[in-house]
Amino acid sequence: METFIKTAAQKRLVADIRGLREAFEKREPELDQLGSFPHDNIKELKAIDYHTLTLPREYGGQGAGLYDFILGQEAISEASAETGLSIGWHTGILLEFAENRHWEPAAAKGLLESIARGALINTAATEPNAGSPMRGALPRTTAVLNGNHYEINGQKTYTSMAPALDFFLVTATVEEEHVMTFIIPADTQGVSIQETWDSLAMRGTASHTLVMENVRVPAGAVLKTTPGAPPAKGWLLHIPACYAGIAGAASRQAIEFAASYVPASLGKPIAETSHIRQLIGEMQLELQTARHLLYGTVERYEAAQNKSAMAEALDLTKIAVTNAAINVVDKAMKVVGSRALSASHPMHRHFLNVRAGLYNPPMEDMIKSRLAGEVIAAFGPKVKE
Numbered sequence: 001m002e003t004f005i006k007t008a009a010q011k012r013l014v015a016d017i018r019g020l021r022e023a024f025e026k027r028e029p030e031l032d033q034l035g036s037f038p039h040d041n042i043k044e045l046k047a048i049d050y051h052t053l054t055l056p057r058e059y060g061g062q063g064a065g066l067y068d069f070i071l072g073q074e075a076i077s078e079a080s081a082e083t084g085l086s087i088g089w090h091t092g093i094l095l096e097f098a099e100n101r102h103w104e105p106a107a108a109k110g111l112l113e114s115i116a117r118g119a120l121i122n123t124a125a126t127e128p129n130a131g132s133p134m135r136g137a138l139p140r141t142t143a144v145l146n147g148n149h150y151e152i153n154g155q156k157t158y159t160s161m162a163p164a165l166d167f168f169l170v171t172a173t174v175e176e177e178h179v180m181t182f183i184i185p186a187d188t189q190g191v192s193i194q195e196t197w198d199s200l201a202m203r204g205t206a207s208h209t210l211v212m213e214n215v216r217v218p219a220g221a222v223l224k225t226t227p228g229a230p231p232a233k234g235w236l237l238h239i240p241a242c243y244a245g246i247a248g249a250a251s252r253q254a255i256e257f258a259a260s261y262v263p264a265s266l267g268k269p270i271a272e273t274s275h276i277r278q279l280i281g282e283m284q285l286e287l288q289t290a291r292h293l294l295y296g297t298v299e300r301y302e303a304a305q306n307k308s309a310m311a312e313a314l315d316l317t318k319i320a321v322t323n324a325a326i327n328v329v330d331k332a333m334k335v336v337g338s339r340a341l342s343a344s345h346p347m348h349r350h351f352l353n354v355r356a357g358l359y360n361p362p363m364e365d366m367i368k369s370r371l372a373g374e375v376i377a378a379f380g381p382k383v384k385e
Contacts, residue, residue, distance in 0.1 A: 001074060001248060003288070004295045010071055013064075016048045017075040024079035028346060031082050031204030035195050037163045038204050041083040045076070046118060050087065054095035054235075059109075060116030061094070066234050067298050069095055073238045077245025078252075081353045082204030084242045086161040089122045092235035093169070099307070100231040107223045111167060111183055119166035123181070124156035124210045139179060141212065143172035149216045150174075152182060156210040162193050163206050169223060170212070181224040182217055190215040201356035232307035234314060236361065240294055240321035243357040244287070247328035250350040251283045254332035276335055283331045290324035293317055315367045322357035329354045 005011050024041050031038060045051065054069055055061020069091060077084030094115070097103055103111075115121065127140050141154025152172055159168070168184045168191070184191060194209040258271035258280065270276045297317040301310050329350050333340040340347035358364065 001071075001078075001291070004291060005071065006067075010068055013053075013068060013072055014075045017045075017050070017072060017079070020044050020048075021079035024076075024083060025346070028080060028349060029344075031080075032343075032349070034198060034203070035206070036204050037161070037206040038080060038083045038086070039164060041080055042087060042120070042161075042164055045083070045087055050076075051090060051118065051120060052116060054091050054098055055112065055115055056094075056098050059112040061112075063098070066095060066237070066302055067295070069235065070237055070241045070294065070298050073241040074245040074248065077242040078249045079245075080204075081242055081246045081249075081350075082202055084245055085202060085239070085356075086164075086205050088238035088242060089160055090120050092238045093121060093123060095235040096231060096233065099234070102231055103223050104225070107183055107220060111223070114166065120161065120164055121167045121169055122159065122161050122165055123169040123171070124159045125171045126156060126158045128155055128157050128209070138177075139171045139173045141170065141172040143174045143180060143182060145174070145219065148219050150182065150219060150221065152184070152212050152215040152217065154212055156212075157196070158207045159193075159210045160205045160207040162208040162210060168210060170210070178225070180222050183221045183223050184212070184215060184217055188215055188217065199356070201352040232301075232310060232314075234298070234301040234307065234310065237294065237298060237301075237314065237317065239357065239360045240290075240318045240325075243322045243325035243354055244290055244294060246350050246354045247287050247290070247325035247332075250329040250332035250347060250354075251287055253346060254283070254335040255280055257336050270335075279331050279335050283328050283335075286324050286331075287328050290321045290328075294321050315362045318360075318362060319364050319367055322354075322360075325354050325357065 005014060023044065027038060027040060030036055049062065050072065052061040053064045053072060055063070057063040073084055073088050076087065097108070111121070125139070139154065141152065141156065143150045143152045152170065154172065156170065165186055168186065170182050170184050171179055172182060174180050190213045192211045194211055196209045197203070197207045255271070258276050259269050261270050262268060263270065266273070271280070294317055297313050300313065301307060304310050333347055333351060336345070336347050339345050340351070342348065
């Protein structure tokens with residue numbers, strides 16, 4: 001990862017995060033439990049002001065861009081994947097706003113000032129049995145204007161970091177066709193959390209179900225009205241950055257093991273055998289290639305005048321880096337051997353967590369289908385002839 005640190009500020013950022021790594025790694029077994037969440041990790045990240053990394057300076061933040069954000073996310077995820085993925089939604093949403101300024105100004109001002117004081121946010125968009133918003137599904141959650149308030153009813157699944165959030169950014173259908181995003185404080189009457197998250201992977205993200213029953217919010221709580229063209233979402237690269245972090249952790253731990261494990265039958269560390277050296281070389285090749293793709297895409301995105309033209313690169317980077325991370329972890333497990341399947345060994349956690357990337361947006365099947373459609377259409381007229 002050091003290859004990709006370019007500035008003194010980035011070096012300090014990564015050093016601050018790595019100063020937390022030992023504590024984060026010690027807490028990791030706690031996140032195997034149902035209902036767990038890395039509260040202490042998030043508290044310590046807030047203590048180094050990570051929650052304001054991408055908050056614009058005029059609102060009391062650090063105003064960092066995508067490159068710094070992705071570096072930070074990989075470093076956090078190398079220590080605790082659940083912590084990295086969780087805080088990444090908060091910090092990434094702020095970066096999307098910083099780039100696009102697409103929120104209602106009055107509503108945004110109060111929310112951003114609360115974040116500067118320590119508040120955490122995440123969007124609640126996915127719903128049970130309603131399909132993914134990424135696939136065009138309209139929210140079943142409804143918002144009805146009643147005088148100077150909206151009344152909101154519905155449920156949202158996959159609400160990562162639910163136990164720690166101060167504000168939910170909830171998408172809801174208004175007048176049966178318009179989609180708006182509402183700011184709902186966590187302590188609002190009618191808001192509750194159902195602890196439904198029992199995933200084997202990324203269990204510590206506490207991505208529970210948000211329930212809203214006759215929740216009343218002021219009309220001024222509308223954060224976004226129905227948008228035109230969606231903004232570019234470079235910040236979603238925090239997802240592959242998280243899985244690159246997992247791969248980095250697995251690789252580091254496998255190499256440490258190989259360099260120190262001396263079987264009696266061998267009389268030397270297994271790292272000196274050709275088979276293990278081959279595996280380690282393959283891990284490093286695949287991991288560094290994925291990082292070059294990830295950070296190269298970030299640099300291109302930041303330099304692009306038309307960021308919407310980067311949509312394909314963003315999608316492909318997520319898929320390629322995530323798949324590479326899975327391969328790296330699988331090879332790391334082969335280096336460690338049967339110990340990797342032990343509940344007391346961190347490798348089993350990497351094995352499970354890295355596979356969660358297959359189900360984070362954008363979905364691989366959507367990308368492949370679109371790519372196939374484009375290339376087939378390009379050959380269409382020739383085929384008809």
